[in-house]
Amino acid sequence: MPKTEADSAxxxxxxxxxxxxxARNRRDLPWRQSAAPYAxxxxxxxxxxxxxxxxxxxxxxxxxxxxxLLSLALAPEQxxxxxxxxxxxxxxARMLHKAAQxxxxxxxxxxxxxxxxxxxxxxxxxxxxxxxxxxxxxxPVAVVDGNVERVLCRFAGWSASSGKSGGxxxxxxxxxxxxxxxxxxxxxxxxxxxxxxxxxxxxxxxNPLCADCPFAAECKTRGEHKTPRxxxxxxxxxxxxxxxxxxxAASRRHSICGVRQxxxxxxxxxxxxxxxxxxxxxxxSAEVPPTDLRMTLRHAIMQVNYYARIRDVAENELASxxxxxxxxxxxxxxxxxxxALTSLARKALTRAHLLTPPLPDPxxxx
DNA sequence: GACGCGTGGGC
DNA sequence: TGCCCAAGCGT
Numbered sequence: 511m512p513k514t515e516a517d518s519a520x521x522x523x524x525x526x527x528x529x530x531x532x533a534r535n536r537r538d539l540p541w542r543q544s545a546a547p548y549a550x551x552x553x554x555x556x557x558x559x560x561x562x563x564x565x566x567x568x569x570x571x572x573x574x575x576x577x578x579l580l581s582l583a584l585a586p587e588q589x590x591x592x593x594x595x596x597x598x599x600x601x602x603a604r605m606l607h608k609a610a611q612x613x614x615x616x617x618x619x620x621x622x623x624x625x626x627x628x629x630x631x632x633x634x635x636x637x638x639x640x641x642x643x644x645x646x647x648x649x650p651v652a653v654v655d656g657n658v659e660r661v662l663c664r665f666a667g668w669s670a671s672s673g674k675s676g677g678x679x680x681x682x683x684x685x686x687x688x689x690x691x692x693x694x695x696x697x698x699x700x701x702x703x704x705x706x707x708x709x710x711x712x713x714x715x716x717n718p719l720c721a722d723c724p725f726a727a728e729c730k731t732r733g734e735h736k737t738p739r740x741x742x743x744x745x746x747x748x749x750x751x752x753x754x755x756x757x758x759a760a761s762r763r764h765s766i767c768g769v770r771q772x773x774x775x776x777x778x779x780x781x782x783x784x785x786x787x788x789x790x791x792x793x794x795s796a797e798v799p800p801t802d803l804r805m806t807l808r809h810a811i812m813q814v815n816y817y818a819r820i821r822d823v824a825e826n827e828l829a830s831x832x833x834x835x836x837x838x839x840x841x842x843x844x845x846x847x848x849x850a851l852t853s854l855a856r857k858a859l860t861r862a863h864l865l866t867p868p869l870p871d872p873x874x875x876x
Numbered sequence: 877g878a879c880g881c882g883t884g885g886g887c
Numbered sequence: 888t889g890c891c892c893a894a895g896c897g898t
Binding site: 559560561563564598599600602677678679716717783809810811812852853 | 877883
């Protein structure tokens, strides 16, 4: 089918409608206030498989602590993980850190500008390379993330099982081709963000707001979209030791009581899940006598619901109740709150009133 | 190409 | 309240 002038005009109209919609509806997100490639990079890594609402607070804290690529490159990995604590997918933080060090040492501290070169850095895949290159440098390359995929599949009437010509890979190519065709070559960064914003705000997975969609008139499906079923959750019981002691004051003269400390254990650097993060020492048995049971809490990790029991343990019981485990440290509660804790550990310490929550509770809803 | 990797929020 | 995620990447 030859490309006609009518096609070109139709595409131009779609671009204009999308960009106008974006100008009116774009959210004022922290990373949209900076044009620095480093800032865009950090935001894109944090946003991988993570909700915007969660990222907002964490992004600002991270940028306050590591305002430049060099400051990130020079920081100890534990500091980077501490700022990532609670965000999940901790490999992202390690790869971001590694990439920053590589850029600082080998590229004079300058992040590559083209998508092709960005792609070679750890943690930067096809999507992230295109996002940074288009948003920070205006390279005319289209992004395809989950939002864009959903928007374009609905728009074109494609479903995962559609067409005899191939499976997921063929569909993926069709989506990439369509995204590239629609891309506004003069404003690739705005266009890409507009497509993703449309997916996030209007063309949502469930209950899309087609009445507000700039593409509605040309959309094949008006919101129809099938997604594959997820695997079922499984459950598992675990138990952890809450061991608290009073560290004697350094000088009796200056302090009557000492500092309260808690025992933490570091997960191995080689574990696949949450390597290098700190948690409460795990107990050999998930069974806890009621008298020692401090609390129970549920914590979902991937497809597993962990029913965790937190047991009050005295120092002299520790050896018999816990496996030898990894590196352990007594830390003050103040220090613990700033460490790379797993979310389960932070949740347990917070609920035991040993830590204060990172942010005050929001005001109650009316 | 399929799988492993986390989490808090929304419905 | 239990389920479903959300701006992917590396292996």
